[in-house]
Amino acid sequence: MTRTPLLAALAAAATLLAGCMGGAAPGAGAAAGPPVRGGNLTVAVPTDPQSLDMVANPGQVTAQIGNMMYEKLFEVDQHFVARPMLVDTYTTSPDRLTYTFKLRQGVTFQDGNPLTANDVVASLQRWQKKHRTGQLVTPDIDAITAPDPATVGIKLKRPRYPLIDELAGAGTEIYEAKNLVDLPATGFGQDKAIGTGPYKLKSWDIGQQLVLERYDGYKSRSEEDWGGQAGAKHAYLDTVTYKIVGDQDALINGLQTGQWDHAMPANDQYETLKANPNLVVHNLPGGNENVVIPNFNPGSKFADPRARQALNLLLDKPAINAATGGSKDLTIETGAFASPDNKASYSTAGEDVYRQHDPARAQQLLAEAGITAGSTIHIVTTNSYPEFGKWAVLIQDELGKIGLRAKIDTFDFATMLGTLTKDPGGWDITTLFFDSSLTSPAQMPALTLGTLNGSSSPELDGLMAEFNASTTPGQAKAVIDKLQAFTWKQLSVITLSQSKLYAAYTPRLKGYGDFYRVFWNSWLAA
DSSP states (O other): OOOOHHHHHHHHHTSSOSSOBOSOOTTOSGGGOSOOOOOEEEEEESSOOSOOOTTTOOOHHHHHHHHHHOOOSEEEOTTSOEEESSEEEEEEOTTSOEEEEEEOTTOBOTTSOBOOHHHHHHHHHHHHHHSHHHHHHGGGEEEEEEEETTEEEEEESSOOTTHHHHHTSTTOOOOOGGGGTTOOTTOOOGGGOOOSSSEEEEEEETTTEEEEEEOTTOOOOSOSSOOTTSSOOOOOSSEEEEEEOOOHHHHHHHHHHTSOSEEOOOGGGHHHHHTOTTSEEEEEEEEEEEEEEEOOSTTSGGGSHHHHHHHHHHOOHHHHHHHHOOOTTTEEOOOOSSOTTOTTTOOOTTHHHHTOOOHHHHHHHHHHTTOOTTOEEEEEEESSSHHHHHHHHHHHHHHHHTTOEEEEEEEOHHHHHHHHHHSTTSOSEEEEEEESOOOSGGGOHHHHOHHHHSOOOHHHHHHHHHHHTOOSHHHHHHHHHHHHHHHHHHTSSEEEEEEEEEEEEOTTEESOOSBTTOOTTOEEOO
16 A cells, blocks of 8 residues: 555554553552662554555554654643753744754764754655655755754744644654655655664564563753653663554453553443453543544535535444443544644534534435435445444444445445545545644644545635744634534534553553653563
8 A cells, every 4th residue: 555645644543542641550659669770571562564654654553653762843741842952052043034043062863873953854754755744744844954953944834823733733752864765655664763862772673572672872852841842862771672562452461460560441341440450541632533534525425515414413422432431431422633632723603513413404405415225335444443343333333224325335444545545436434533632733633634525715815824924822822712612513523532541561561651652761670
């Protein structure tokens, strides 16, 4: 499958979760005692990463592992605020068109080569060309330059309010410039999987396990209280071993028997694991936006807006959430595309549309759109993430109640994405979830799905431009409200709920809980 920037963006967005921060886990602080250096942490993950190139293949597991290896100019802290990481200091010109970034000195890549401005320029220029967010930012960028080895300049054509947030987002990881030359669409191989982070690749038995080891040359920042992906990073663990465990039963059994130290099981396992006294189970703020995506493209039954309105009216969202959510601790019944913890982007606009449920009116609207009893709706989904397949079956049941048939095609995740783009009008509905901690609309798939489901529009483009031109948080928040209201008017996605994440792990794991895939600053107690 050829990997387009849209597919990469969707893969990144459908992670469990690209940015999901919160307070430390119970017992992760002073009560845990002093940090212990050494040992191996075994982490169960659902699939092999396939690639460690976070631009070409930014799926869930690639992101989980890659964030231990790579760093960006900025990283998000535990409150979803972008903080300098590879940047030491930066300035913005009074007209907000020129950004000058001074890089931290003494930072090296895991092969010993020093970080330079040329590496940053090469990485960001690739982001502009190959990543969906970078492509959306590019029309506002005049040039990215390296006036000297320690300085990066970004010159804009017009002010862009969320630029720093976007530089902390997926796809802006900094790689060595020499490793980005003449790359194929599939990205670089494992020999070039080299970053500036606290852990580096040790070994990779494809389909079985991947092992990271401490990078002894890592230069940490000093801020101990930023949390999330920002601030100080202490590599206490010698190694982190990621075991590929695709079967949920095997994953649960392995957790309970101590075969692995950490996992993030499906939500329907939450109550069972929480009752196990031999495991620590706790929620992580942030989460996922759970969505049903109707296809706007010609050939789809949902190209007609009346059909999309009908689908929203038909879906019994509380019942669907109850059937798949696992626990009220994990499910927030809201139509927002951002988590309530993500205060800059959370909105209640469109809640009245979200809460509508009227199957009789839905059937009437479908008939007006030419979709009558006996018609077949084509749903494309995956069981790589169990919730997706379950939602598809529940939608099939809802359609059946009003006399419609549903044909469900189930693929692995990568094949599902390829199927959706290969035949734009050949499907009607798909199911996904998106990272709900993103802080720029250009990062949010609910607003950038146009090349997947045909939902692009001049009105949406205008609202995105209005957000980018904001000068204050208040102005930006007002546009977020408009964007979410527009999404519920257009129904480019139909949000089912927000889901919080949770982790289940051995009580020996200390210092963990600030961010789900962060194992720096964590250690194993004796």
